[in-house]
Amino acid sequence: LLLPLSSLYLPLQDLSLNIDPSSIRMVLVIFLPLFLLPLANSLLDVSWWSSVAQLNVGSMLSSGSTGMTRLCPQLEGLSPGQGRICELFHEHMPAVGAGAFNAIQECQHQFRNGRWNCSTPIAHLGPIHKQTTKEAAFTYAILSAGVAHEIGRRCKQGRLPSCGCSEEGRPTSIKEDWAWTGCGDNVDYGYRFSKDFIDVREKEYDSKRSNDDGKSLVNRRNNEAGRKLLKKHSSPKCKCHGVSGACNLKTCWLQLPTMRRMGDVLSKKYHNAHRVIINSRGNMQFMNGETMNGKRSRRAMLTDLVYLEDSPDYCRQDRSMGTTGTIGRECKKDSNGSDGCDVLCCGRGYNEETSLTKSKCRCKFEWCCQVVCDTCLNSTTIHTCK
Amino acid sequence: MADGAVIENLSTRKLLGILAALGLAQAAFFAVGAFFAPVPSSSMDFEMVKCADQTKGAAGHWFHLRPPRCDLIESLATYTPSSFDLREIVFIAQMPHARNNLQLEYSPWFQFLLGLVHVEVEYSDVFKYVPGAKLMLEVRMGVRTRESAPDAWEEYADVNVTRTLDCTIDPSKKSEGNFYTCDTLDLFELGSNNYPFYLLNVRIPIDTEACRRDPVATPNCQIGKINELHVVAIHQNGGFTAVWLWLKTLLCPIVIAACYWFNRRLSLLPRPRLLLEKAILALGMVLVLLDAPLEWLSLVARLPCLLLLSDLRQGLFYTVLFSFWLIFAGEHLIDDPQLNNLSAYRINLSLVAVASLALLVYDMAERGMQLADPFYSVWSSEWGATVAYISIYVALACTLAYFVFLFYKIVVVWNSIRRKRAAHLYRTSENRRLKFLMLFTLLCSALTIAAYFMRQFGEASLHGDSADDSILTHSTSAFFTGTFGMWNIYVLLLIAMYAPSHKQYQGAHGLIDENEDLMSGEERGTESNPLTTFLKPAQD
CATH class of the missing domain: 1.20.1070 (Rhopdopsin 7-helix transmembrane proteins)
Structure with missing residues (x-):
């Protein structure tokens, strides 16, 4: 059965995301309170991320900095230190939100086939943050990298007027500094802001709750690993501009990696994450005996993810553990990987369902800018876990 | 001797x-x-902000960030333009940036200003990038002195810039969400730096008719799915x-x-x-x-x-x-x-x-x-x-x-x-x-x-x-x-x-x-x- 249908698309547009932006806004306005409500009370560790991640939308709604100052008290779960930074740098908050949003999307992309798919029953993130598992390590790292990424990006766009120029703490001489030596790097600024804003939380926890079993230490380290990796994977680009374009004069700058690249890098780190324990002095120690103080291992390990606890069983739904279980997840019947029904459904078996879907097919791309497609009705078999 | x-x-x-x-x-x-x-020398990196211009450039307006005059397009992927020539999308870069809440200024001590453009092309099965594609940018460069009003930009250049877009991608990365690695293109070079402020308004117009007739010779037909434009401005340090x-x-x-x-x-x-x-x-x-x-x-x-x-x-x-x-x-x-x-x-x-x-x-x-x-x-x-x-x-x-x-x-x-x-x-x-x-x-x-x-x-x-x-x-x-x-x-x-x-x-x-x-x-x-x-x- 064929329904011929020709549609027009423009080259700059994504086919899959060709939605009117206003409709997105509407959807998000409606769901925004729903996201925040159940989180606020029970899951303190996460709620701030979730609320900040909504800021992306908030900025779209107000489209500017008007009324931003009032925004900080509305954000749930910010620590006192974060609240202060929020007040001071309120125009940074939409960037933080957008960064977190991108990070979560990337996390879900990376783990789309895993038993843990970076989601919880309530919102994007669950109490996974309360534990210090491998998955939490990944989430911490990608969130802090995402925030640094977005801050650096907005600096480049010129949408953050307060991006640092060179060293901190010399704002009065900035004109002279800039004229004399040029400006610092945006990646550095994003890195610093992300560090200040995200890590301040863990530091406060350190002082308040002395026996958090070193979770803050581990979280901070994973945050740092994410940011460090972002910096490390920024690729330098150079331009020769000497006499006749010769390389006797050369200027280089750093180019941020895409979030997809960061996701790829971090998921590799996730698979090689190190189990650590907190020793009696409150320091981190590797399980297999190698110490953090060994000079060589320390250098090699700074960008590695670490975790304290074993992952919970992601097969079962357990709200107290923050796992959603894999019931209802779509799986691939013949796959041997983590998305195969055997693995994903944890041996519970799967349902088979055949459905008819409409899809664009036999697309012809006409130069330029025009895609002509037919619409086909396909019967597809979907397997879902029991 | x-x-x-x-x-x-x-x-x-x-x-x-x-x-x-x-x-x-x-x-x-x-x-x-x-x-x-x-x-x-130092460089300053600008990710061009996208603004919507309903007049499609006919009114000759300048679009800038400070003071704000830009109907911001957050993402091109979600923007629906009203016509096919895409003239209503304006990429802007206002140079230099503001930092620490201060509008920086270029100074004559900087001697020169070298502008490069880096195009971010996302892989797309539909909008294919063809190696050696011609990219044509409609560039307007405005300058402003310290004395003039913040939105009083004076036209310095209005040119069509054609460059060849050289991009590569790893065959294993050929899926949506991945990006090509593209060479940086030369945009401009100013032999002196006597204006404190510069503004770039760039459009990438597409002539659909010509593209259908001759996609190779017509610029902007094979440039793929462009996500962002970056401008890098290099100057000598004072x-x-x-x-x-x-x-x-x-x-x-x-x-x-x-x-x-x-x-x-x-x-x-x-x-x-x-x-x-x-x-x-x-x-x-x-x-x-x-x-x-x-x-x-x-x-x-x-x-x-x-x-x-x-x-x-x-x-x-x-x-x-x-x-x-x-x-x-x-x-x-x-x-x-x-x-x-x-x-x-x-x-x-x-x-x-x-x-x-x-x-x-x-x-x-x-x-x-x-x-x-x-x-x-x-x-x-x-x-x-x-x-x-x-x-x-x-x-x-x-x-x-x-x-x-x-x-x-x-x-x-x-x-x-x-x-x-x-x-x-x-x-x-x-x-x-x-x-x-x-x-x-x-x-x-x-x-x-x-x-x-x-x-x-x-x-x-x-x-x-x-x-x-x-x-x-x-x-x-x-x-x-x-x-x-x-x-x-x-x-x-x-x-x-x-x-x-x-x-x-x-x-x-x-x-x-x-x-x-x-x-x-x-x-x-x-x-x-x-x-x-x-x-x-x-x-x-």
């Missing part, structure tokens, strides 16, 4: 003293770069300009004085000038040109031609320096009957001339044309690129041939001197002057090359965890001031050492035999004896 030059009459002690002093001066040049000057200018200002009078002194010495000689002396004088003169601190003018007036001029001055210096080496080596071939005759070198000198001319052609085609149109690039047209390639390859080939020949000549000279020394036909002093210059030249060239590679290495290590700690990244300027100072010292030393000695010129005349007699004379003996005794073991 030039008889009785200072170098031959100087005691070893004095010579060593002078060399030590110059060594200190060299260290000082290096230190100035290392401790006073910042890195030579601190570096200041240090550089002061160095030049201080050195220039010294070189002028040295040239004047050398010339006076020559004119006091009762014989006509030798070719070698003329060559040294010429070298001194082009160094004066190179050192002339013309850039001071750029601080008060708009002189976009200074960038080209500084290229030309450097080119001239290298041309004369290379010619000088050739003449110097040739003039030591004593048996050559054609000594002291410039036309004897014409074939070899023509290598230098052709190389210089080829580079001149390229430089005029690129930077010369940019005086008229800052967005011009010789590489953007096929014809221009061919001319550019030809001139660069010709220059490379000539330079290579030149060095092969120079090396051959030096070997010949060396051998002939050895032969003569064995037959006791050659004076020690001749040998000494040659050896001295050869060693010194070798040292200077080696240091220049070393400095070049150190700089490259320093820039390469820009990236890395401990980038801030790298000494090399911070000493780029030191290598610049160091090599600059070194070549100044080189020429000054040549002038000083190869000038006719005052102990000599009063009674001297052109005959070598008579000088031989003078050499053994009492007046000279006092100075040359310790020298020859010192150098004897070194030569054996």
Whole structure:
């Protein structure tokens, strides 16, 4: 059965995301309170991320900095230190939100086939943050990298007027500094802001709750690993501009990696994450005996993810553990990987369902800018876990 | 040969003293770069913000961020334009950025502004990027002075820029969400930086009709799915300009004085000038040109031609320096009957001339044309690129041939001197002057090359965890001031050492035999004896 249908698309547009932006806004306005409500009370560790991640939308709604100052008290779960930074740098908050949003999307992309798919029953993130598992390590790292990424990006766009120029703490001489030596790097600024804003939380926890079993230490380290990796994977680009374009004069700058690249890098780190324990002095120690103080291992390990606890069983739904279980997840019947029904459904078996879907097919791309497609009705078999 | 030059009459002690002093001066040049000057140039990265313009550019509005005048498009993927030519999407970059809540300003001290554009192309199964696609940007550049209102932009250029988009992608990454790796494209080059603020409004118009007819020849049909445009603006740092200018200002009078002194010495000689002396004088003169601190003018007036001029001055210096080496080596071939005759070198000198001319052609085609149109690039047209390639390859080939020949000549000279020394036909002093210059030249060239590679290495290590700690990244300027100072010292030393000695010129005349007699004379003996005794073991 064929329904011929020709549609027009423009080259700059994504086919899959060709939605009117206003409709997105509407959807998000409606769901925004729903996201925040159940989180606020029970899951303190996460709620701030979730609320900040909504800021992306908030900025779209107000489209500017008007009324931003009032925004900080509305954000749930910010620590006192974060609240202060929020007040001071309120125009940074939409960037933080957008960064977190991108990070979560990337996390879900990376783990789309895993038993843990970076989601919880309530919102994007669950109490996974309360534990210090491998998955939490990944989430911490990608969130802090995402925030640094977005801050650096907005600096480049010129949408953050307060991006640092060179060293901190010399704002009065900035004109002279800039004229004399040029400006610092945006990646550095994003890195610093992300560090200040995200890590301040863990530091406060350190002082308040002395026996958090070193979770803050581990979280901070994973945050740092994410940011460090972002910096490390920024690729330098150079331009020769000497006499006749010769390389006797050369200027280089750093180019941020895409979030997809960061996701790829971090998921590799996730698979090689190190189990650590907190020793009696409150320091981190590797399980297999190698110490953090060994000079060589320390250098090699700074960008590695670490975790304290074993992952919970992601097969079962357990709200107290923050796992959603894999019931209802779509799986691939013949796959041997983590998305195969055997693995994903944890041996519970799967349902088979055949459905008819409409899809664009036999697309012809006409130069330029025009895609002509037919619409086909396909019967597809979907397997879902029991 | 030039008889009785200072170098031959100087005691070893004095010579060593002078060399030590110059060594200190060299260290000082290096230190100035290392401790006073910042890195030579900086860049500022702009991710172009996208604005929607319902008038499609017909109204001629400027779009800017500060003060805000932009109907912001957050993401192109979710934006639905109302027509197919996409003129309503304006990419803007307002240069420079605001930092720490302060609007930064470009200053004339920055000397030049070089703009590059980097296109972010996402892989798409539908909107395919075709290698070698032509990208055409409709660029409007606005400038603003400090006095004018914040939104009163004055049009500086309104041009269509066509470039070839070269992108690659790993075959395994060919899925949505991955990006091509694209070469950075040259956008503009301003030879002076006399406006504090610049604004770029860029459109990527698409002519759907023409694309359907001829997608290869029509620009913007095969550019793929563009996500972002980045502009990178490179400028020279003010601190570096200041240090550089002061160095030049201080050195220039010294070189002028040295040239004047050398010339006076020559004119006091009762014989006509030798070719070698003329060559040294010429070298001194082009160094004066190179050192002339013309850039001071750029601080008060708009002189976009200074960038080209500084290229030309450097080119001239290298041309004369290379010619000088050739003449110097040739003039030591004593048996050559054609000594002291410039036309004897014409074939070899023509290598230098052709190389210089080829580079001149390229430089005029690129930077010369940019005086008229800052967005011009010789590489953007096929014809221009061919001319550019030809001139660069010709220059490379000539330079290579030149060095092969120079090396051959030096070997010949060396051998002939050895032969003569064995037959006791050659004076020690001749040998000494040659050896001295050869060693010194070798040292200077080696240091220049070393400095070049150190700089490259320093820039390469820009990236890395401990980038801030790298000494090399911070000493780029030191290598610049160091090599600059070194070549100044080189020429000054040549002038000083190869000038006719005052102990000599009063009674001297052109005959070598008579000088031989003078050499053994009492007046000279006092100075040359310790020298020859010192150098004897070194030569054996």
